[in-house]
Every structure is written in structure tokens, then in C-alpha cells.
Amino acid sequence: MIHDVIVIGGGVAGFSAATALAExxxxxxxxxxRPGLGGRATAFTDPETGERVDNGQHILMGCYIETLALLARIGTSDRVRWQAGLALTMIDGRGHESVLKLPPMASPLHLLAGVLAWDALSWRERLSILRVGAALGGGAPHRPAAGSSRAADAGVSGETVRAWLTRHGQAPRxxxxxxxxxALAALNQSIDQAAASYFVTVLAQMFGPDPSAASLVMPAVPLDELYAEPARRWLQDRGHQVRVNAPAxxxxxxxxxxxxRVRGEHIAAPVVISTVPWHALGGLFxxxxxxxxxxxxDASALGSLPIVTVxxxxxxxVMHEALIGLPARAFQWVFDRRAIVGGASSHLSLISSGAESIVSMTNDELIATALADVRAxxxxxxAAVLRKGLAVxxxxxxxxLAPDAPRxxxxxxxxxxxxxxxDWIDTGLPATIESAAVSGHRxxxxxxx
Ligand SMILES: Cc1cc2nc3c(=O)[nH]c(=O)nc-3n(C[C@H](O)[C@H](O)[C@H](O)COP(=O)(O)OP(=O)(O)OC[C@H]3O[C@@H](n4cnc5c(N)ncnc54)[C@H](O)[C@@H]3O)c2cc1C
Structure with missing residues (x-):
């Protein structure tokens, strides 16, 4: 069979590119x-229970335009749950519970109304958050390109997120x-390490003119059934080929x-698109x-950051909400899989982003740390009995995304x-599903x- 284009990699970027090309x-x-599709956004079968478990809870957002277009293309838009407006329950280190809720109003009124009603903060702190809103400004929806201009608008130049926040009057608490x-959820990197430009881009997208841009969009099926397997079927139904166990x-x-060349077999094509991660580029040749x-x-010199899920x-x-933020704990977010995916079992998924300090713990230590965070x-x-724990x-x-990271x-x-x-190509976005989808489409x- 003659191929016009070979796409290397069966993750979001690969299927975004392949389906757009096929269309x-x-x-x-x-x-x-690998034997399975999905790359860094996938699921595996738990050998003990047979349950499909994600390699890590993923969250999409209303501003993920290219990702949502991919889901529409392959017919899986109904496999996500939209949260109307942003609503986040947070439980701080002292056990105080509060809800940050951005009502479905025009921007920036939703940010104004939500932050002013958020009782986790003093009035002084609430008012200071609004200074960040002012620094971002309003205007047209932001579609970042290489060398994002919104970051330049907000006066960001090689500084960390913390330096930028401090400059805009944000207190340490x-x-x-x-x-x-x-920042950990959006960038997977601490405000002390990540470059402000990416954070400004994300904030400008979330809190731009469209209030639904900040809505959380949660996969309601195991991750590989959200896009990788449906994309494979979509392509194959139209006469295209998808091969696994095929290192190219x-x-x-x-x-x-x-x-x-795949295991000695030469496959000819005039165009090849690589979607392999930064650390695998050198191995392609x-x-x-x-x-x-x-x-x-440059790609080999780009640093990597871990995420640990328990x-x-x-x-x-043990919880009523779909997710709760646990600031200042080892695991910063806890998700109730029952509320998101359905099913009878009480399955929580705890995420530790930028998890360098805990990634070398043993499985038992990770499970004990997550359990302590949840119980606190x-x-x-x-009072609940832990039936089973699984660390990924x-x-x-x-x-x-450090300011001095290679280009x-x-x-x-x-x-x-x-x-x-x-996702690591210069999209102006952090390492996200949306960056991968944008890069593939581009x-x-x-x-x-
Ligand atoms: C635990 C976790 C949680 C995350 N949470 C979120 C989140 O909540 N929201 C969000 O937006 N993003 C999240 N991300 C990031 C998101 O998953 C990635 O940005 C995205 O999946 C990257 O897609 P990609 O196609 O660019 O790369 P990949 O998914 O890495 O795909 C590249 C593929 O290329 C394959 N490959 C490599 N070498 C070869 C070769 N020689 N031949 C053939 N194939 C090859 C790999 O096996 C892989 O399948 C998370 C990531 C992880 C790991």
C-alpha cells in the first residue's frame, strides 16, 4: 500500500495529525x-481487578479548542463531562473548606464575582488577585502562536511565575x-521554577472573553476510549492504517x-511526521x-518532570465532589472516579504534580502518603476501610518550562x-493535551x- 504520510507516535499529537490529514x-x-495506543494519555488493565485504570487523571478545559475539535472529528464529544463555569472545592492544610466558583457570567465579571465571594481569602488577598486579572487584560480570545504575544503584553521577560506574581502584589499565603x-495543575512545575510566560498564556486563555473557557472538561471514560482507540477505528474505517509494536x-x-524502517522493513513515504517526545527524537535516526x-x-537537553498518581x-x-484541591499537601488534587466515570466502587485518584520529591518513594510509601493526605x-x-492502593x-x-530551558x-x-x-513543539502552550493537538493539526x- 502507498502512503502519502507516515505519522510516528499514537498519542494525541499523532491522532490529531493523522485524522486531520485523512480528512x-x-x-x-x-x-x-508500544503495544498500546495513547502515549502519555492512556489507560491500562489492572491485573487484579480487570478494571481499566488511567495512567493519570487528565483534565481538559473549555479553552482546549483543538482537542475538542479532535473529539468531534472522531465522534467522542459525548465522552466528556463539562462543568458549567469553574467550581473548585479546596481544603487547606488546616482543614478549612472553601469553594471558588466562577459563575457563568461574561468575562471578566465571572472572575470578579467568583474571587470576591471566595471566603478562603482575606479581603486584601481577594482584591490583590484582581490585580492579576487587570494585568492580563480583556480582549480577543487568545490563540497562542510561537513566541506568544500575550506574555509580551503582560510584561513577562524571562522571569519565574513567582517573580511575576510577586511583581503583581501576590502575597506568599x-x-x-x-x-x-x-500552576502545578496547569504547568506541572512549581511557581519557583516555571517561566511566567506560559502561566500568563494559560491564564489569558482560561479567563478570556468566553466564560466557558475556564470550565473543566473531564473524560468520562478510560482515557484510551476517549481518543486513541476511537481514532484508530475512525482511521481504519476509512482505509488508513494504524500499527502498534512498530518502533520506527x-x-x-x-x-x-x-x-x-520498522524492524528491518522499509516503508516508503514522501512525508514523515514525528510526534515522539523530546527525549526520543535522537533515537529516531x-x-x-x-x-x-x-x-x-536542544530536545535532549530539555528537562523532564514527573507526575505520580495514587x-x-x-x-x-468518602467525598461528594468530583474533585477537591488539597493545597500544600504532597498530593494536590483528589478526584472521585465514581463521580466522573460512574460505577459502584469508591475509587479515588490522587495526583501529585511536579512530583520530584516523592517519585523515588516505594509504592507502599506513596500509598501511605496519599492515604494520610486524604484522611487529613x-x-x-x-472511618472508611482501604480495600486497595495502586501507585502509577x-x-x-x-x-x-524553566526560563532557561532550551528552545x-x-x-x-x-x-x-x-x-x-x-506537545513539546513550540506551540506557546505548556505540556498539555491541547498543545499536542495543536501541534498535530499544525x-x-x-x-x-
Ligand atoms: C500522569 C499525567 C497526567 C497528565 N495530566 C494532564 C492533564 O490533566 N491535562 C492535560 O492537558 N495534559 C496532561 N498531561 C500531559 C498530556 O498527557 C501530554 O501533554 C500529551 O498526552 C502528549 O501527547 P503527545 O502525542 O505529544 O505525546 P505522547 O503521548 O508521548 O505520544 C508519543 C508517542 O510516540 C511513541 N513513540 C516514541 N518513539 C517512537 C518510535 N520510534 N516509533 C513509534 N512510536 C514512538 C510513544 O510510545 C508515544 O505513544 C498529563 C500527562 C501525564 C503523564
Whole structure:
């Protein structure tokens, strides 16, 4: 079979590119090295219970335009639950519970009304948050491009999120209670390490003119049934191919791509799109073309950050909300899978973002830490019996967004016919599903235009 385009990688970026190309009339082959699809947003079968368990709870947002377009394309828009307006229950280190609720009003009135009603903060702190809102400004919906201009508008220049927040009058307690958990959720990196430009971009998208942009959109099925498996079926139904257990090497002759090699088999194609993560780019070539040496060196130098998830199954329900923020704890968010995905079992999923300090703990230590966090915050969990705990470590969940991190590459490369996609490409966004979807769509557009 003749392929117009080979897409390497069966994650969000790969399926965003492949489905957009297929829709535009190209014949596509997707190659995934692992036995299962989905990359960093996937699910596995728990060997003890047979239950499908996500590799980590993922949250989408109303501002994930390209991701939502992908779900619409493959027919899975009804597999997510939308929260009308942002509503977050937070339980602080002293056990005080509060709800930050942005009502469904026009922006920035929703931010104003929500923050002013949030009793976790003193009046002084509430008013100071509004200074950040003013720094972001209103205006048109923000579609970031390489070298995001919104960050430039907000006066961000190589500073960390904390430096930017401090410059905008945010007190340390406010940073601990509100900004740090928000930054960890959005960037997977502490406000002391991440560059302010990414945070400003995310905030501008969330709190832009469309109030639904800040809505949380939660997958209501195991992650691979949200997009990877449906995308595989969508492509195959239209005559395209998706192969797993297919680690690809890119073949280049005279600075032009000729196809790929998979376990000794040459597959020809005039265009190859790589969606492999930053740390895998160098491994695609044998040997690496000189024209890509700088791109590969930058990609290998990009730091990686872990996310640790602990799943806890209790003998009874212990929370009413779908998610609760636990600022200043090892696990910053707890999700009730029963409320999100349904089912009878009381299954909590606790997330530790930017989890460098706990990622080397043993499974038992991680489970004990998560259990202690839940029991400290949720009185109902103290009497409940823990039936089972399961820890999942994703050591290279996201890439570093530090101000001095190496440059992220563009989609086009110095090798003719070879394009880059993946969340780490220069989309102006942090390492998210949306960045991956944007990058895949961008590469597809470059091919068909
Ligand atoms: C635990 C966790 C929680 C997260 N939470 C969120 C969240 O709440 N919201 C959010 O927006 N984002 C979240 N993210 C980030 C999000 O999952 C990623 O940004 C996104 O999935 C990246 O997609 P991708 O297609 O760019 O890369 P990947 O998913 O890494 O896909 C790349 C694929 O390429 C394959 N590959 C590598 N080398 C080869 C080769 N030689 N040949 C063939 N295939 C190859 C890999 O096996 C992989 O399947 C989270 C990530 C993790 C790990």
C-alpha cells in the first residue's frame, strides 16, 4: 500500500495529525512503538481487578479548542463531562473548606464575582488577585502562536511565575493557597521554577472573553476510549492504517526523507511526521543527519518532570465532589472516579504534580502518603476501610518550562518532508493535551497547504 504520510507516535499529537490529514484526503499510516495506543494519555488493565485504570487523571478545559475539535472529528464529544463555569472545592492544610466558583457570567465579571465571594481569602488577598486579572487584560480570545504575544503584553521577560506574581502584589499565603496548586495543575512545575510566560498564556486563555473557557472538561471514560482507540477505528474505517509494536526509524537520503524502517522493513513515504517526545527524537535516526544536530541537542537537553498518581479504593463513598484541591499537601488534587466515570466502587485518584520529591518513594510509601493526605482532608475517609492502593509513576510526564530551558522547535525542519509535532513543539502552550493537538493539526496543515 502507498502512503502519502507516515505519522510516528499514537498519542494525541499523532491522532490529531493523522485524522486531520485523512480528512484532507491523504493516505495515512500511524506507527506506535508500544503495544498500546495513547502515549502519555492512556489507560491500562489492572491485573487484579480487570478494571481499566488511567495512567493519570487528565483534565481538559473549555479553552482546549483543538482537542475538542479532535473529539468531534472522531465522534467522542459525548465522552466528556463539562462543568458549567469553574467550581473548585479546596481544603487547606488546616482543614478549612472553601469553594471558588466562577459563575457563568461574561468575562471578566465571572472572575470578579467568583474571587470576591471566595471566603478562603482575606479581603486584601481577594482584591490583590484582581490585580492579576487587570494585568492580563480583556480582549480577543487568545490563540497562542510561537513566541506568544500575550506574555509580551503582560510584561513577562524571562522571569519565574513567582517573580511575576510577586511583581503583581501576590502575597506568599496567596501563592501557597491558590497560585501554586493552579500552576502545578496547569504547568506541572512549581511557581519557583516555571517561566511566567506560559502561566500568563494559560491564564489569558482560561479567563478570556468566553466564560466557558475556564470550565473543566473531564473524560468520562478510560482515557484510551476517549481518543486513541476511537481514532484508530475512525482511521481504519476509512482505509488508513494504524500499527502498534512498530518502533520506527526515519530514513533520510540527501537531506530528504524517504520513509521509515520498522524492524528491518522499509516503508516508503514522501512525508514523515514525528510526534515522539523530546527525549526520543535522537533515537529516531541512525545516524542523525547533521542538519538536525542542533534540534536533537536542544530536545535532549530539555528537562523532564514527573507526575505520580495514587489510586485508592475504599469500602464506601468518602467525598461528594468530583474533585477537591488539597493545597500544600504532597498530593494536590483528589478526584472521585465514581463521580466522573460512574460505577459502584469508591475509587479515588490522587495526583501529585511536579512530583520530584516523592517519585523515588516505594509504592507502599506513596500509598501511605496519599492515604494520610486524604484522611487529613476528608473526615469520611477516616472511618472508611482501604480495600486497595495502586501507585502509577510517569517519570517523564512533561518537559521543563524553566526560563532557561532550551528552545522548542518549529514544525518544519531542515530535512525535506520531515515535520515535528508533539506537545513539546513550540506551540506557546505548556505540556498539555491541547498543545499536542495543536501541534498535530499544525503539522497536518503544513502538509496539505
Ligand atoms: C500522569 C499525567 C497526567 C497528565 N495530566 C494532564 C492533564 O490533566 N491535562 C492535560 O492537558 N495534559 C496532561 N498531561 C500531559 C498530556 O498527557 C501530554 O501533554 C500529551 O498526552 C502528549 O501527547 P503527545 O502525542 O505529544 O505525546 P505522547 O503521548 O508521548 O505520544 C508519543 C508517542 O510516540 C511513541 N513513540 C516514541 N518513539 C517512537 C518510535 N520510534 N516509533 C513509534 N512510536 C514512538 C510513544 O510510545 C508515544 O505513544 C498529563 C500527562 C501525564 C503523564
Amino acid at each position: 484532507a484526503g491523504a493516505r495515512v499510516l500511524v506507527l506506535e512503538a 496567596l501563592c501557597e493557597l491558590f497560585w501554586e496548586p493552579l 526509524k526515519v530514513e533520510v537520503v540527501d537531506e530528504r526523507v524517504t520513509g521509515v 541512525d545516524p542523525a543527519p547533521a542538519a538536525l544536530a542542533a534540534t536533537i541537542a 489510586n485508592l479504593w475504599f469500602d464506601r463513598p 482532608a476528608l473526615p469520611a475517609a477516616r 509513576r510517569e517519570k517523564r510526564s512533561t518537559f521543563s 522548542r522547535p518549529q514544525a518544519e525542519t531542515a530535512i525535506a518532508g520531515f515535520l515535528l509535532a508533539g 503539522a497536518a496543515t503544513l502538509v496539505v497547504d
